[in-house]
């Protein structure tokens with residue numbers, strides 16, 4: 001299915017008249033005949049959150065509440081590596097090679113499906129819990145690294161689009177996805193406003209020289225992002 005239909009398929013208001021599944025020797029396909037109504041809307045919660053996006057091992061998304069998001073595909077990655085190794089030992093295009101290639105494609109598909117599923121659940125849960133989700137402005141070109149040592153690249157713009165879609169569908173009254181300027185979000189102490197000009201990219205935790213607060217780099221950045229929106233500095 002294309003991602004745009006996932007909300008319809010997941011909605012409790014959708015009635016399935018008919019599902020046809022077919023198999024082309026490699027992939028399974030399903031076609032759905034459905035009747036649907038606009039989904040029941042989610043109530044406003046009065047909760048707002050800032051998000052900092054990362055490409056390090058502390059989680060690809062860190063919130064102003066200190067939550068870190070991980071996506072675990074280690075097992076799939078190991079299988080993909082394993083099959084690649086087996087393939088490198090057989091003759092190109094031999095029968096065994098072709099068989100392994102088919103197996104490899106299955107694991108790639110499985111990994112992609114898991115990632116889509118993960119993104120759908122995460123975006124729904126965020127929209128359910130928060131009325132506003134604030135990011136830094138420079139997101140459209142970012143590819144985030146998700147999961148595992150052999151990381152998967154994922155365009156952040158797709159994640160943002162799925163959040164926007166769900167706000168439109170389930171919470172049209174909410175402020176939804178908002179953006180603020182990216183300037184100094186990591187280097188500024190959210191507690192007193194001091195700017196730490198010496199902060200290195202690798203430094204995960206730092207103590208504010210002015211107020212003494214111990215700061216987690218990503219959580220502090222996410223709080224600054226949220227506060228910028230609270231202060232009316234969101235970009236339109």
Ligand SMILES: [Zn+2]
Pocket residue numbers: 189190191192193194208209210211212213
């Ligand atoms: Zn401070």
